[in-house]
Amino acid sequence: MTCWKTLNISKEYGQHRLTILSIFLGIISFIVLYIPFSILHQNAPLHDPALWQVMLGLLILPILHKLAHAFPITFTSKEFKLKWYFKYRYIPLLKLKVRSSLSKRTSIIMMLAPTVVITIPLLIGATVFPMFYPILIVFASIHIGISLTDWLILSFFVKAPKKCIVEKTKNNYDILVQSP
Template identity: 40%
Template sequence: MNCWKSVNVQKEVGINRIYLLSFLVGVLSFIFLFLPFAAIHQGYTLKDQGIFPLLIGLALLPIVHRIVHFIPLLVTKRTFKLKCRFNKMKFPIISVLSKARMSKRTSIITLLAPTVFLTLPGLIASYLYIDYFAYFLIFSSVNIGISYTDFIYTSKFIRAPRKCIVENDGTGYDILI
């Protein structure tokens, strides 16, 4: 097999730009989502549950986002390696590495799983639960911001040849033909 392209967004874009663009995408998604939902729910008042449940939910969201990435790998019965380590602030960092090579479709589904399983239910819940719609929109917007690098990788995979195989080496992806 020949390597068609190696994709590492952190090297191509830069980690500081990724953080900045991810933050901007999250804030803009909240603004663009809050305005229509506020217009839909304009006669209702929001229930305030305090800052601590919000902070706990926002702290757990990146962990849940990472774990949701391996749901398609479980469904397709792929072997994967789940690594958990703690950074200096004792916050867990979870990495999911697929041991087997994946098809282009499986890779795209794996990358878009947090958007499908976290963001879309959050938007539906913000429509259904009127009293807490702002909280659900905050969680959905933060998840969209976290998914920014997933969207970049997905756009690279979509441009790849149809019959390619994607391999994850821990630092990026190799698209093999």
């Protein structure tokens, strides 16, 4: 196998730039989503969730994002490991480690899964439950910002050769092709 491309998104774009772009994307997506939903639900009575519910939702969102990445792998015969750890002693995070290589198709599905499993249901929920649309749009916008790195990685996976495999190392994704 020959390495076609090694992806280290934080090294390629810079961690500070990714953070700024992610925040900017979250704010822009909130503005773009809030305007049509506020027009759609003009006369709907709003329900304010308690602060602890919002904070709990914000803590759970990155964990659900990582679990959504693991969801497509459960349908393959590949082994993976989920490991809990705490950032700053209070923020629970989840780390996903795939023990073998994945096909291009599985890698693309794995990168798209959080958008399909989290963002789209939040937007559908904002349509169906007009009393909760502001908070659901806030969560959807935050998740869109979190998903920025997934979409950047996905763009490289889509451009990769058809018969490639993807291996995840500690900080990189290696796209491997069969040597001629």
